[in-house]
Amino acid sequence: MCKYVFILFFLFISVLSGAQPYRTQPISPEIYTLQVSANGLQSVEPAIRLAGNEYITISFDRISDNSADRLRYRIFHCDAFWNKSIGVSEIDYLDGFNDNFVDDYSPSLNTTVDYTHFELQIPNNDVGMKLSGNYVVEIYEENYPESTLLTACYSVVDPSLSIGAAVTSNTDIDFNRHHQQLSFTINHPSLNIRDPRSELFVFVRQNERLDNERVKLMPTYINPGKLVYEHNKNLIFEAGNEYHRFETSSYRYNGMNVGHIEYVRPGYEMDIVANQIRAGKSYSYDQDQNGKFYVRTNESDYERTEADYFVTNFTLAANTPFSEDVYINGQFTYNTFSEKYKMKYDAEKKEYRLSLLLKQGLYNYQYLTRSNYYKFSTAKIEGNYFETENEYSIYVYYRPSGQRYDSLIGTQIIRSREK
Numbered sequence: 001m002c003k004y005v006f007i008l009f010f011l012f013i014s015v016l017s018g019a020q021p022y023r024t025q026p027i028s029p030e031i032y033t034l035q036v037s038a039n040g041l042q043s044v045e046p047a048i049r050l051a052g053n054e055y056i057t058i059s060f061d062r063i064s065d066n067s068a069d070r071l072r073y074r075i076f077h078c079d080a081f082w083n084k085s086i087g088v089s090e091i092d093y094l095d096g097f098n099d100n101f102v103d104d105y106s107p108s109l110n111t112t113v114d115y116t117h118f119e120l121q122i123p124n125n126d127v128g129m130k131l132s133g134n135y136v137v138e139i140y141e142e143n144y145p146e147s148t149l150l151t152a153c154y155s156v157v158d159p160s161l162s163i164g165a166a167v168t169s170n171t172d173i174d175f176n177r178h179h180q181q182l183s184f185t186i187n188h189p190s191l192n193i194r195d196p197r198s199e200l201f202v203f204v205r206q207n208e209r210l211d212n213e214r215v216k217l218m219p220t221y222i223n224p225g226k227l228v229y230e231h232n233k234n235l236i237f238e239a240g241n242e243y244h245r246f247e248t249s250s251y252r253y254n255g256m257n258v259g260h261i262e263y264v265r266p267g268y269e270m271d272i273v274a275n276q277i278r279a280g281k282s283y284s285y286d287q288d289q290n291g292k293f294y295v296r297t298n299e300s301d302y303e304r305t306e307a308d309y310f311v312t313n314f315t316l317a318a319n320t321p322f323s324e325d326v327y328i329n330g331q332f333t334y335n336t337f338s339e340k341y342k343m344k345y346d347a348e349k350k351e352y353r354l355s356l357l358l359k360q361g362l363y364n365y366q367y368l369t370r371s372n373y374y375k376f377s378t379a380k381i382e383g384n385y386f387e388t389e390n391e392y393s394i395y396v397y398y399r400p401s402g403q404r405y406d407s408l409i410g411t412q413i414i415r416s417r418e419k
């Protein structure tokens with residue numbers, strides 16, 4: 001009966017999310033520490049070249065008492081907006097067979113929280129990609145193909161142009177204050193783009209955040225073999241602040257910004273050093289990782305299966321609650337803003353609190369306020385400082401007349417200042 005209710009729950013979620021773009025995120029509450037990396041490097045975005053020996057790795061843990069069924073995966077090509085491509089079939093975009101087993105999995109060892117670790121590398125002996133563009137992997141139990149456990153997104157680029165970019169704090173709305181503005185030039189001397197306003201889809205992200213992604217950007221100037229994007233107010237971003245950091249690589253001692261460790265049966269609980277509101281104060285540089293997280297443990301060389309899970313307590317001091325909801329954000333929240341990542345205000349202690357079960361490692365995070373369904377801001381808690389080092393990603397998609405899918409023909413990453 002419980003299994004039946006569980007399946008109905010996921011079918012309900014699937015119906016609700018059917019019209020939503022795909023995102024890298026767990027769908028089942030049993031999935032933890034989902035990571036998508038390129039060429040074994042967690043520090044880079046999950047994008048690989050179409051030709052060559054590059055690869056995507058998808059890794060995750062499943063904490064479940066009922067995981068006897070084997071897991072399978074299927075791959076879909078997506079358009080520039082991360083919806084399923086409707087103009088191409090599997091035979092067009094896949095080299096090999098779809099719907100395969102996830103064969104690389106191992107149980108945890110010597111941990112207080114039992115889990116099974118899974119890894120999947122693409123391309124592999126069963127399947128590869130034939131087209132550039134966006135791809136999503138759905139993973140599910142063999143006997144319940146309608147119940148997707150997670151979705152993992154990555155991109156495949158077939159470079160056909162170059163991108164030159166710059167970031168400045170001298171923006172069209174302020175000078176060396178609260179914002180940063182991106183400008184860039186797309187050089188395409190050998191690619192005949194007849195109508196860039198309809199054939200190109202240009203996207204920009206700051207620190208891989210999806211809530212403030214800029215989409216379908218239009219060029220300021222169109223020149224032969226060159227498109228210029230400058231003095232565009234849609235390319236102005238809140239400067240934000242450097243991310244908070246903590247490290248939980250050991251249960252034997254307090255790591256960076258860990259205030260307290262305690263064994264509370266059946267596992268460990270950690271208090272992260274309480275954060276203060278940083279808006280309206282002086283900027284202070286810290287060498288963060290722009291929101292990323294890395295699994296680490298000092299007790300073993302096999303962090304994939306021997307890193308433990310700790311109940312991790314976050315605290316933000318605030319004399320009065322904000323009128324907006326407060327969320328914790330970072331790569332480990334998958335840039336989603338569900339109730340799971342919303343801070344709860346404790347009026348007696350005058351602080352926001354949130355507890356999450358996290359695998360040992362190094363984490364970056366920040367606090368965002370939510371003024372409406374789509375808009376999130378660093379202004380009230382973290383502050384906005386023009387000196388902040390941010391990472392900007394540019395993706396250029398191309399669909400000329402007659403082509404049935406969005407190809408990815410150029411990517412570029414630029415930092416507002418080198419670390």
